[in-house]
Amino acid sequence: MTENAALQQHMDELGLTQGELVRKLNDWLVEHGHAGTVSDRTVRYWKTGKTRWPHTRQRAALCALFRRPIEDLGFIRPDAHPSRTTPEQDDVNRRTFMASTAAALTAPAVASRTMVGSSDVQTVRRELDRINALDDQRGGNQTLEEAALGAARRALGLQRSAAGQRVRSRLFALASDLTATAAWTALDSRQFGRAEQHLERALTLAGKGGDKATELRVWNSMSMLAYQRKNYADALAAGQAALRVGITRRDPMYASLAHARTAIGHAALGDRQAALRSLGYAGDALTKTASDEPRPSWIAFYGPAELQSLTAIAQDLLGRHAESEGASHQALAMLHPHFRRNRALVTARLALAQLHQGEIEAGCASAERVFTLMGDSPLPARMRSLIGDFHRDLFTTAPDVSTAKAWGDRYRTEWS
Structure with a gap:
């Protein structure tokens, strides 16, 4: 037999x-x-x-x-x-x-x-990976946002025709991940209202699909959204909600990301001790991470370089500008060339840290490199906002310095 x-x-x-x-x-x-x-x-x-x-x-x-x-x-x-x-x-x-x-x-x-089975799931997943790869290169824009939402709708349509519960759950999870990707691109474009709507929808879909990784992603993005709205108490609360998602106990990489995001919430509220403690937890968790663990493509950005980048933000918020500069340099040294948008963001953060130490020429040179890194791609709104912060602080710190005037004359039109 x-x-x-x-x-x-x-x-x-x-x-x-x-x-x-x-x-x-x-x-x-x-x-x-x-x-x-x-x-x-x-x-x-x-x-x-x-x-x-x-x-x-x-x-x-x-x-x-x-x-x-x-x-x-x-x-x-x-x-x-x-x-x-x-x-x-x-x-x-x-x-x-x-x-x-x-x-x-x-x-x-x-x-x-x-007709709906694992091959259909893989087709949707490849679409998700393609959208995430484009985001890594160019940053958020409305075209990517619409592409992610369209793919999420296709996943939900397939879900209604899926033969088995496992396939349905996987399609719900993909729809959630794609909707979270749409939220992220809206956030990068500083379209806060749309980002919030997408995140609420993604959280609901993650629950239906039992997708704890995307649930953590949503809370991470909610923390970023609250931070950019300057609602720092909500930013901290969302980071702590990410820490409570069960996947942080199974995979230290997710725990590390949640601790790092919580550190920024503490730093924004001026709690130095709590911020540094959370950064320490993030670093400890990252050392325990298995690099060969299968994970969704959205978290490919996170690793030692991104932790240093988030550390630079927290340190600058705490007024520790030299430490922020050092963390930015470490992030740039470790960051994979594929993450062009992230490299440009870290470089903008480096420019701010240098400026906040009175290093006008070094800050202007770093800010100039942001445009070189992005090439012909337009700066995402979040990056434009960061360069806007640099421009404002530059003319507050050194309004009469020739280097500052030259930088302003050259790049004012380009970044605005």
């Missing part, structure tokens, strides 16, 4: 458990005027090879559900047994089977319901 590996493979493709397969086959049989004759034992016999050729109506249901010829599902047509059936009976059985299968394959409801 040989196990039917092909049937199990096709069940896995559609994310079907044995119980779900039983229910769907019986639903099909009832819809087509037959009794639901499939049981757990029936499927177990098929999978173990004890039953190698299902009953005619069951074969029709299997073909309709999987949209495959019965032989592709690992079943083997038996040799003719004249003593059991007559040629006329065989002809009747074949005609009944072919008619039932043809009717099933032409029914739109069945076709849409049975």
Whole structure:
């Protein structure tokens, strides 16, 4: 007796458990005027090879559900047994089977319901990865935001046609991740109202998909949103909510990110001791991170370089400008060239830290490099805002210095 590996493979493709397969086959049989004759034992016999050729109506249901010829599902047509059936009976059985299968394959409801499986999930995931890669290079913009929302809608549409609960959960999780990506691009564009709407939607979808990684991502983005709105108490609360998501206990990389975001909330509120303590927790957690752990593409940005970048922000907020400059230099030394937008942001932060120490020429030179790094790509609104902060602080600190005037004359139009 040989196990039917092909049937199990096709069940896995559609994310079907044995119980779900039983229910769907019986639903099909009832819809087509037959009794639901499939049981757990029936499927177990098929999978173990004890039953190698299902009953005619069951074969029709299997073909309709999987949209495959019965032989592709690992079943083997038996040799003719004249003593059991007559040629006329065989002809009747074949005609009944072919008619039932043809009717099933032409029914739109069945076709849409049975086509969604793991390959469809992978297609949506590749779209998510492509959008995240573009964001890493160019930063947030409305085109990327709309692309992410469109892909999220497609994932939800597929979810309604998914065969099994596992596939549905994965599609909910992808829709959540894509909606969070849309929120992130809106946040990078400083479209705070849209970002907030997307984040609330992403949090709901993450719950439906049981996706703790995206749930943490949403809280991280909510903390950033509150910080940019200068609502520092909410920024801290959202960072602490990220720390309470269960995935931080299973994977120290997520814990490190949540601690770093919480540190910025403490620093913005002027709590130096708590901020430095959170940065220490973030560093300790990062040292425990396994680099080969499978994770979603959105968190690819986070590592030692990003932790130093967030450290630079916290230190500057605390008035520790030399430490902020040092952290920015470390971040730039470690940052992968692929993350062009992040490199430009860190460079802008470096310019601010240098300026806040009275290093006018060094600050202007660093700010100039921001435009070189971004090349022909327009500066995302969040980066323009940061350069705007530099411009304001520059003319507050040194309004009469020739270097400051030259920088302002050269770049005022470009960044604004």
